[in-house]
Amino acid sequence: SSWWSHVEMGPPDPILGVTEAFKRDTNSKKMNLGVGAYRDDNGKPYVLNCVRKAEAMIASKKMDKEYLPIAGLADFTRASAELALGENSEAFKSGRYVTVQGISGTGSLRIGANFLQRFFKSSRDVYLPKPSWGNHTPIFRDAGLQLQAYRYYDPKTCSLDFSGAMDDISKIPEKSIILLHACAHNPTGVDPRQEQWKELAATVKKRNLLVYFDMAYQGFASGDINKDAWAVRYFIEQGINVLLSQSYAKNMGLYGERAGAFTVICSDAEEAKRVESQLKILIRPMYSNPPLNGARIASIILNTPDLRKEWLVEVKGMADRIISMRTQLVSNLKKEGSSHNWQHITDQIGMFCFTGLKPEQVERLTKEFSIYMTKDGRISVAGVTSGNVGYLAHAIHQVTK
Amino acid sequence: YLPILGLPEFRANASRIALGDDSPAIKENRIGSVQSLGGTGALRIGAEFLRRWYNGNNNTATPVYISAPSWENHNSVFVDAGFKDIRTYHYWDAAKRGLDLQGLLDDMEKAPEFSIFILHACAHNPTGTDPTPDQWKQIAAVMKRRFLFPFFDSAYQGFASGSLDKDAWAVRYFVSEGFELFCAQSFSKNFGLYNERVGNLTVVGKDADNVQRVLSQMEKIVRTTWSNPPSQGARIVATTLASPQLFTEWKDNVKTMADRVLLMRSELRSRLESLGTPGTWNHITEQIGMFSFTGLNPKQVEYMVKEKHIYLMASGRINMCGLTTKNLDYVAKSIHEAVTKIQ
Numbered sequence: 001s002s003w004w005s006h007v008e009m010g011p012p013d014p015i016l017g018v019t020e021a022f023k024r025d026t027n028s029k030k031m032n033l034g035v036g037a038y039r040d041d042n043g044k045p046y047v048l049n050c051v052r053k054a055e056a057m058i059a060s061k062k063m064d065k066e067y068l069p070i071a072g073l074a075d076f077t078r079a080s081a082e083l084a085l086g087e088n089s090e091a092f093k094s095g096r097y098v099t100v101q102g103i104s105g106t107g108s109l110r111i112g113a114n115f116l117q118r119f120f121k122s123s124r125d126v127y128l129p130k131p132s133w134g135n136h137t138p139i140f141r142d143a144g145l146q147l148q149a150y151r152y153y154d155p156k157t158c159s160l161d162f163s164g165a166m167d168d169i170s171k172i173p174e175k176s177i178i179l180l181h182a183c184a185h186n187p188t189g190v191d192p193r194q195e196q197w198k199e200l201a202a203t204v205k206k207r208n209l210l211v212y213f214d215m216a217y218q219g220f221a222s223g224d225i226n227k228d229a230w231a232v233r234y235f236i237e238q239g240i241n242v243l244l245s246q247s248y249a250k251n252m253g254l255y256g257e258r259a260g261a262f263t264v265i266c267s268d269a270e271e272a273k274r275v276e277s278q279l280k281i282l283i284r285p286m287y288s289n290p291p292l293n294g295a296r297i298a299s300i301i302l303n304t305p306d307l308r309k310e311w312l313v314e315v316k317g318m319a320d321r322i323i324s325m326r327t328q329l330v331s332n333l334k335k336e337g338s339s340h341n342w343q344h345i346t347d348q349i350g351m352f353c354f355t356g357l358k359p360e361q362v363e364r365l366t367k368e369f370s371i372y373m374t375k376d377g378r379i380s381v382a383g384v385t386s387g388n389v390g391y392l393a394h395a396i397h398q399v400t401k
Numbered sequence: 402y403l404p405i406l407g408l409p410e411f412r413a414n415a416s417r418i419a420l421g422d423d424s425p426a427i428k429e430n431r432i433g434s435v436q437s438l439g440g441t442g443a444l445r446i447g448a449e450f451l452r453r454w455y456n457g458n459n460n461t462a463t464p465v466y467i468s469a470p471s472w473e474n475h476n477s478v479f480v481d482a483g484f485k486d487i488r489t490y491h492y493w494d495a496a497k498r499g500l501d502l503q504g505l506l507d508d509m510e511k512a513p514e515f516s517i518f519i520l521h522a523c524a525h526n527p528t529g530t531d532p533t534p535d536q537w538k539q540i541a542a543v544m545k546r547r548f549l550f551p552f553f554d555s556a557y558q559g560f561a562s563g564s565l566d567k568d569a570w571a572v573r574y575f576v577s578e579g580f581e582l583f584c585a586q587s588f589s590k591n592f593g594l595y596n597e598r599v600g601n602l603t604v605v606g607k608d609a610d611n612v613q614r615v616l617s618q619m620e621k622i623v624r625t626t627w628s629n630p631p632s633q634g635a636r637i638v639a640t641t642l643a644s645p646q647l648f649t650e651w652k653d654n655v656k657t658m659a660d661r662v663l664l665m666r667s668e669l670r671s672r673l674e675s676l677g678t679p680g681t682w683n684h685i686t687e688q689i690g691m692f693s694f695t696g697l698n699p700k701q702v703e704y705m706v707k708e709k710h711i712y713l714m715a716s717g718r719i720n721m722c723g724l725t726t727k728n729l730d731y732v733a734k735s736i737h738e739a740v741t742k743i744q
Contacts, residue, residue, distance in 0.1 A: 002607035003550070003581050007454050010617035013405075013624075037402065067595045103438065106628035135624060142625040255402045256632035285477035286445055287438035291631040292596035 014134070015374060022372040030370035031388055033379040036351065037255055038220075038318055041385045046318070048253050050310040054300040058293075068289045070280040072101020072261075076295040079302035080246055080261040084215065084229055091236050095269040098276040099261050100283065101290045104254075105216045105247030106135065108262035112212060112243050113143035114282050115264075115275075120210065122175035129153070129165070129179070131376070133186045133214070136179065150178070153188045158344035158356045160190050166203060174208045182215035182244075183228040184350025187378045191221070191349055197231045201238050211240055216247040221350045223319035225251075225312065241265040248298045250351065251315050257294025322351065325384040332393030340400060353379050361399040369395040403629045405620045407436020407601075411635035414642035415601035419555060419569055419584050426576050426605045433604040433612040435619050436630045440556045440587030441474060443602035447552060447583045448482035449622045450615070455550065456515045461485045464516040466508065468492035470716065472526045475519055475554070490518065493528045498684045498696055500530050502539070509543040515550065522555035522584065523568040524690020527718040531561075531689055537571045541578050551575055553584040559591045561690045563659035565652065581606050588638050590691070591655050597634025662691065665724040672733035679740050693719050701739040709735040 018034035040046045071077065077099040085092040102108030116126075126140045129152035137147050150172065151164030172178060180200075185191055192200060204211055213232050219225040235242050241264075248259040262279070266272040283289075301307045323346075330342045345353055357365070357377035365371040371392065373379045384392060406412065412434035417427065426432045437443035456463045465479045469489035479487055490512075491504025509518070520540075525531055532540060544551060553572050559565040572584050588599040602619070606612040623629070641647040663686075670685040685693055697705065697717040705711045711732060713719045724732060 002611040003455060004606060004611040004615050006458075007611070007614045007618055009614050010621050013620075065593055065595045065597060067589075103627035103631075106624075107626070110626055135628070138621070139625045142622070249402075256629070258627065258629075258631045281477075282481075284441075285474060285481040286442070286626065287598060288441040288474070289439075289596070289598075291438065291598040291634070293631065293633045 018372050018374060021366070025370050025372075027370035029388070029391055031372065031383060031392060033371060033373040033383040033392075035380050035383050038250060038253060038351070038382045039385070041321060041387070043383070043385050043388075046253055048311065048314045050301050050307045050314060051253060051297055053307060053310075054297045054304075057300060058296055065292070068101070068292050068295075070100075070283050070289050071276060072290045073292060073295040073299055075303055076259075076299035077101055077261055079299055081263055083225065083302060084218065084232060084244060084246055084263065085236065086226065086229065086233055089233065089236065091265050096266050096272055097263055098266065098272040098279065099263040100276065100279050101295050102245070102260040102262045103287070103290060104249050104258040104260040104294075105214065105245055106139065106260075107258065107290075108245035108247070108260040109136070109139050109214060110143065111262045111279060111282060112245055112264075113140050113145060115279060116177060116210075116212075116243075117144040118282065119278065120177065122210075123173070123177060125173070125176045126212070127169075127172055127176060127178045127209075129181065129185070131187060132179070132181070136214075145177070148172075148176075152185075153190055153354065155356070158190075158354055159347060160192060160196070162192065162196055166199065169200065169209075170203050170207065172207055172209060175210065176207075177210045177212055178204060179212045179214060180231070182213045182218070182232050184217035184221035184352075186216065186350070187352050187374075187376065188354040189348030189350050189352050190354070192231070194230065194234075197234060201235050201240065204235075205238060205240055210243070211235060212243040212245070214245050216245075217250055217350050218246065219312070219315040220251040220319055223316035223323075225315070236265055241267070248294065252298055252301065252311065254294045254297060257297065258291055259294030259298045322381045325381050325386075325389060326353065328386065328389045329381075329384065329393055332390050333397060336393050336397035338397045338401065351380055351382050353381050355379055355396070357396070357400070364399045365395055368398070371395055403436070403632050403635070405623050405629050406434070406616065407630045408632065408635040408639055410643060411639040412436055412601060414639055415586060415588070416603040418565060418642065419558065419572055419586055419601075419603050420576060420605070421566065421569065421573050424573065424576060430609045431606050431612055433606070433616040433619075435602040435604070435616070435623065436635055437585075437600040437602050438598040438627060438630060439589055439600040440554065440585050441478065441600070442598065442627075442630075443585035443587070443600040444475070444478045444554060445482060446619055446622055446626070447585055447602050448479050448484070449626075450619050451517060451550070451552070451583075452483040453622075454615075454618060455517070464488055464513055466490045466512060466516055466518045468519065468521065468525070470527055471519065471521075472554075492525075493530065493694065495696075498681075498694070499687075500532060500536065502532070502536055506539060506543055509540070509547060509549060512547065512549060514548045517550045517552055518544065520551055520553050520571070522553045522558065522572050524557035524561035524692075526556065526690070527692045527714070527716060528694045529688030529690050529692045530694070532571070534570060534574070537574055541575055541580070545578060545580070551580055551582040553582060555584050556587040557590055557690050558586065559652070559655040560659055560662075563656040563663070565655070576605055588634070591658075592634075592638055592641075592651070593658075594634045594637065597637070598631055599634035599638055662721045665721050665729070666693070668726075668729050669721075669724060669733060672729060673736060676733060676737045678733075678737040691720055691722055693721055695719055695736070697736070697739060698743075701743045704739045704743050705735055709738070711735055
């Protein structure tokens with residue numbers, strides 16, 4: 001007999017299931033709107049030009065493959081902090097922060113979760129917005145924390161339930177942990193406006209909550225890296241010492257290279273050093289030290305003025321294409337004669353859009369039109385192209401009229 | 402993104418390297434692989450899985466045995482994975498500068514049934530002292546009788562003796578004896594891919610169905626740890642292993658590295674013996690892999706560091722790779738000084 005007879009089969013990944021079904025479909029008009037990766041207007045993966053240039057620079061230097069330090073590539077972590085906080089940030093200039101390289105967004109979130117489990121004794125509760133990225137819950141749970149929720153998305157309006165959020169957040173027990181999406185909320189695409197962020201900051205401060213920002217789309221949301229980091233920077237300016245997870249998967253297209261960073265804003269540089277030492281002790285028994293390639297590419301881009309400029313143009317290009325697809329989808333729906341209010345499609349921001357479609361409608365889209373998305377009605381706008389947006393609008397109109 | 406469990410061509414080839422082309426386990430389709438971030442990452446995924454699913458559900462009390470001494474990070478990996486009872490098993494006999502086989506076997510006899518044992522597949526870190534095939538057979542016999550779980554750490558396959566097959570003998574023997582086991586593989590040293598973080602956790606089970614369920618649960622663990630692994634290093638390894646030409650070239654490169662280490666060992670030993678350095682120095686060439694437990698005590702080590710600017714671990718462990726034809730004389734003379742001046 002086997003040691004593993006009692007091991008249950010793990011549940012199939014819902015998003016993977018969408019892609020699997022899509023692959024099997026023989027309809028030439030099929031669309032995969034479950035994909036969480038950017039596609040160009042031909043539906044192809046897009047490797048940024050600045051990335052190719054950085055890769056060429058790396059290859060030409062024929063560098064060795066010696067281990068990175070546990071905390072990662074210093075040029076990368078410093079540039080990452082500066083990108084998030086802004087070069088004029090007092091927190092950045094004073095050095096009262098620690099940034100360690102993480103395995104893209106997931107790995108960075110997990111380092112933070114493990115750190116909280118070990119060192120944040122005030123609470124075991126992490127408050128997530130309803131809904132949040134599906135992987136947030138198991139990450140914090142596996143780290144040994146408990147999950148709670150605050151109202152966020154209003155399905156009636158397909159926008160932010162601000163009063164519900166404020167109501168819930170104002171009642172969160174003091175010194176609990178609250179997770180906020182810095183921009184381009186996943187999966188809804190619904191972000192607070194700046195005035196709403198200000199109110200959230202005030203409430204969070206009043207309740208003495210520990211704030212953990214997940215910023216996976218800086219630059220990718222609005223096309224402007226400073227605009228997308230506004231909330232993070234505002235909170236810090238208000239004296240809230242946040243935790244922050246960054247990913248370069250989308251905004252630099254570095255998906256499989258796993259480039260990310262985890263930051264703790266501290267009281268002073270001395271505290272930051274102590275925190276760093278403990279983060280290293282957490283990282284070493286997970287994977288010893290991080291992979292170099294993606295971090296080096298990102299570092300070269302961020303630290304080389306010409307490449308950084310080029311990157312800003314390219315990330316804006318990606319954001320603009322997404323925004324344009326949103327606009328075209330809405331105008332095509334109007335052309336189809338849809339009487340519904342589709343404003344939320346253009347109000348929402350980032351890669352994803354909560355269409356408001358019901359499970360039965362989603363099923364019809366898949367069965368009758370070979371359009372694949374997750375059951376909650378979420379589409380990846382990145383999967384929409386000028387070539388198929390008309391077909392998508394037509395299909396949505398058919399199932400909603 | 403790569404799939405959660407990694408690049409398929411990498412996973413299959415990496416496990417094939419460990420288990421052998423003609424492995425019965427591969428033929429019977431009862432192996433699984435998880436691409437991981439280096440050997441450390443593979444160990445951690447395996448440890449997290451064992452904590453959740455081995456010897457019951459979430460049984461944090463299952464004893465985990467680690468050799469005395471071992472790589473320091475082994476302890477941290479299993480502690481952070483949630484195990485509460487980490488123990489050591491006798492391994493290094495300082496007096497005779499070799500394997501304490503009897504102590505090791507005694508510990509296995511006394512270990513509670515179902516205990517997990519971390520075994521170094523070859524080139525034991527830090528002692529460089531490996532069991533012989535006959536000794537491995539004795540170890541396997543006890544482990545089978547006492548239902549002990551073998552978790553191999555294979556960080557130096559090919560790098561130790563120069564032969565991939567020779568260095569994998571122990572793992573393959575256990576497989577042929579019908580064990581279910583884990584093997585954490587690293588490609589940091591034998592491919593020199595250190596900072597690319599290329600590793601693989603090979604799972605050998607009783608049958609395909611068991612392995613499939615195990616992998617589905619490992620997928621959940623990976624998803625909350627790093628989501629999916631880095632692509633670069635895995636592509637390099639997969640391409641090399643899948644190409645007959647590159648594979649041959651790689652094996653040659655590995656042998657070159659191993660041979661240089663072997664040369665440094667014999668050169669150091671012969672110099673010490675020529676100098677008449679007190680003590681016996683055959684352990685330098687009998688030990689295998691990157692490291693050598695020289696036998697220098699902490700005071701002698703301090704002398705080496707402070708007076709001679711030669712940096713080594715307080716345990717007396719040296720990395721043989723730090724030796725070159727240019728520094729052999731200086732190192733040998735320094736060891737001679739340390740041993741004769743300091744007791």
